[in-house]
Amino acid sequence: MGNGQHKRWVKSAHFIITLSFLALTVSGYVILMSHPRLYWGKAGNDLTPALFELPISRNYHHGGWEKRIQFKHLANSQISAVRTYNIFNQNGWGRSTHFLAAWFLVITGLIYLFTGIFSGYFRSNLAPQTRELSFRLFWQDFLSHFRKQAYTGGQYGLLQKITYLAVIFFLFPVVILTGFTMSPAITASYPFLLKIFFGHQSARTIHFFSASALLLFLLVHVVMVVRSGFKRNVLAITFSS
Amino acid sequence: MKEKKRMTRRRAIFAGITSAGALLLSGCLKKMPPTYGNLLRMGDNLTYMAQRGLLSQRALAMEYQKSDITSFPVTDIGDPADPASKAAYSKEYQELQRYNFKDWALSVEGCVAKPGKYSMEELKKLGERTQITRHTCEEGWSAIAEWTGVPLGTLLQHAGILPAARFVCIYGFDNYGESIDMLDAFHPQTILAHTMNGESLPARNGAPVRLRVETQIGYKNVKYLQRIVVTDKFVDAGPDISNGWSWYTGI
Numbered sequence: 077m078g079n080g081q082h083k084r085w086v087k088s089a090h091f092i093i094t095l096s097f098l099a100l101t102v103s104g105y106v107i108l109m110s111h112p113r114l115y116w117g118k119a120g121n122d123l124t125p126a127l128f129e130l131p132i133s134r135n136y137h138h139g140g141w142e143k144r145i146q147f148k149h150l151a152n153s154q155i156s157a158v159r160t161y162n163i164f165n166q167n168g169w170g171r172s173t174h175f176l177a178a179w180f181l182v183i184t185g186l187i188y189l190f191t192g193i194f195s196g197y198f199r200s201n202l203a204p205q206t207r208e209l210s211f212r213l214f215w216q217d218f219l220s221h222f223r224k225q226a227y228t229g230g231q232y233g234l235l236q237k238i239t240y241l242a243v244i245f246f247l248f249p250v251v252i253l254t255g256f257t258m259s260p261a262i263t264a265s266y267p268f269l270l271k272i273f274f275g276h277q278s279a280r281t282i283h284f285f286s287a288s289a290l291l292l293f294l295l296v297h298v299v300m301v302v303r304s305g306f307k308r309n310v311l312a313i314t315f316s317s
Numbered sequence: 318m319k320e321k322k323r324m325t326r327r328r329a330i331f332a333g334i335t336s337a338g339a340l341l342l343s344g345c346l347k348k349m350p351p352t353y354g355n356l357l358r359m360g361d362n363l364t365y366m367a368q369r370g371l372l373s374q375r376a377l378a379m380e381y382q383k384s385d386i387t388s389f390p391v392t393d394i395g396d397p398a399d400p401a402s403k404a405a406y407s408k409e410y411q412e413l414q415r416y417n418f419k420d421w422a423l424s425v426e427g428c429v430a431k432p433g434k435y436s437m438e439e440l441k442k443l444g445e446r447t448q449i450t451r452h453t454c455e456e457g458w459s460a461i462a463e464w465t466g467v468p469l470g471t472l473l474q475h476a477g478i479l480p481a482a483r484f485v486c487i488y489g490f491d492n493y494g495e496s497i498d499m500l501d502a503f504h505p506q507t508i509l510a511h512t513m514n515g516e517s518l519p520a521r522n523g524a525p526v527r528l529r530v531e532t533q534i535g536y537k538n539v540k541y542l543q544r545i546v547v548t549d550k551f552v553d554a555g556p557d558i559s560n561g562w563s564w565y566t567g568i
Contacts, residue, residue: 111457118381119451121458123388141390145521147514154462154514155388158395158521167455168561169357175568176360260453261532261567265372267379276451276459 081316083197089188090313092180097290099177104287106170109133110163114284118275123157127281135163182252189244201232202241208234221300239293247290254283358563365565372567374500378531381449381461386514389452389460395521397491397541405491410541418525423509427486427547430477437511437525444471446508454535455566464529466510470503473547482547486554487528490541494554496564497530497537506531509542534566 082090112130113122120126122141139161147154192198217233232240256262257269257279273279301309394402398411413421422434435443447465454460473485486496501507511518511526518524523540530537536557546554557564 107457111454113458118385119387119459119461121388121390121454121460123390143395143521145519147389147516147519154386156391156519156521157388158391159393163456165456168563171455172357172361172561172563175364175563176357179360179363258453259568260378260451260534261368261372264376264378264532270379276453280457 082313085188085191086197087313089184092184093188096177096181096184097294100174100181101287101291103170103174103177105132106166107174108284110165110167114281115277116274116281117277118270120277122159123155133164135161139163178252178255185248185252202237202244204234204237243290243293247286247293251283251286251290254279254286258283357561358558361563361565364568368565368567369500375505378450378506381451383449383463385461386449386463387461389462389522390458391521392454392456394491397489398520405493407490407492410490414520414524421525423526423542424544425472425476425547426544428479428482428549429473429547430479432476435472440467440472440509440511440526443467443475446505448506448508448529448531450506450529450531452535452538463514464508464510465512466508466526466529468505469507469509469528470505472509472545473502478547481549484548484551486546486548486552487539487542488544488546488554489523489539490543493539493556495528495537495539495557496548496552496554497533501530501532504530504532532567536562537566
């Protein structure tokens with residue numbers, strides 16, 4: 077901030093969270109490849125209707141099931157079926173990488189959150205000032221993002237502040253909590269998680285969409301970093317003193 | 318002056334987090350399964366220790382209504398008696414299946430006072446628990462079914478579990494094995510299920526008896542049970558660790 081400088085703890089947290097997020101994105105994609113279908117509700121599988129199917133694995137097309145057998149020999153009873161094909165499943169290292177990176181993200185995120193709150197960092201840098209809260213200023217700020225703009229060097233703009241606040245206080249908490257909701261051991265202790273996210277498969281779907289939103293933020297963030305002075309911005313968040 | 322105060326507070330927060338972490342580590346260190354080596358396994362181990370240290374160990378996994386029961390896909394092999402599934406083909410299982418598992422008996426061995434075999438009748442006499450729970454596959458799908466079976470803890474107590482016991486290894490006729498710790502073995506919802514949705518367990522779902530560990534991911538739920546071995550030290554009973562899969566799958 078200020079003259080292209082950030083506090084040391086902000087730089088370290090930014091660095092660790094960026095690396096963890098990249099590892100989570102890659103491993104998350106690998107995990108999704110073994111079952112690229114998303115559902116809504118308490119449970120969902122290849123024999124129940126999906127919300128939609130992502131075209132991301134060479135096995136994503138239904139390989140089919142053999143011998144669909146009804147549990148109660150009645151027309152409408154539940155069925156089971158045996159999978160007739162092997163899927164692309166790299167979840168051994170995929171899941172372990174995902175959870176290891178998640179540890180780094182959650183611990184660093186908590187330290188960042190507490191330091192940011194108690195040092196007044198969020199209040200002085202990210203909370204919008206009263207004078208900023210006008211529609212005209214917001215619209216100006218919004219439009220300026222689509223023009224080739226000069227690096228202002230000073231405070232964050234209103235749009236920037238709102239985006240950062242949404243990422244820190246909404247998207248990251250949602251992505252982490254929906255991750256917890258997929259864990260059978262955690263939801264045994266905290267069943268309210270299954271309630272607030274409408275069930276295991278809904279949590280998985282929300283996890284996917286909030287992660288996608290974070291990825292979209294990352295892309296826009298990088299574009300803005302490049303457009304507003306790549307060298308100065310990168311130095312400011314890494315090596316500048 | 319203000320800056321100095323901030324620093325103190327920040328330092329206090331860091332010190333608090335660090336010492337809490339140290340306490341957690343020292344408290345759980347001796348419970349760690351000893352086969353863990355590489356970086357990924359260390360992450361899994363951290364998850365295991367954190368969950369064992371922070372979560373309520375007797376809390377029940379969500380139980381559902383009858384109307385929530387879904388279809389149930391079966392991955393991997395459907396039947397160990399099928400010669401087409403060569404890796405799992407078991408003549409012994411085929412023989413038992415031919416007579417509808419009349420001669421099947423579950424062997425309980427290791428750190429127990431009375432090792433022996435339990436027939437289906439003897440198992441059913443020990444007690445019963447019915448639960449409608451979610452099977453959470455590591456691939457990402459899930460399915461809900463109603464299971465009835467003997468709580469594993471009841472069986473272990475009947476066999477006279479010894480104080481040295483630390484892990485329970487469970488082996489199936491499909492050459493698959495898994496091990497769980499005592500907390501999961503004695504969890505009230507950890508059952509040896511012989512009935513699924515009100516019917517005897519079908520072969521593709523693990524006949525005659527399968528394990529249900531509702532606080533862990535699907536692949537811990539060994540099917541086609543043959544043998545239970547209680548051990549005093551960690552044994553890599555299954556293909557997990559050697560194949561790069563995590564041993565503890567509460568998450």
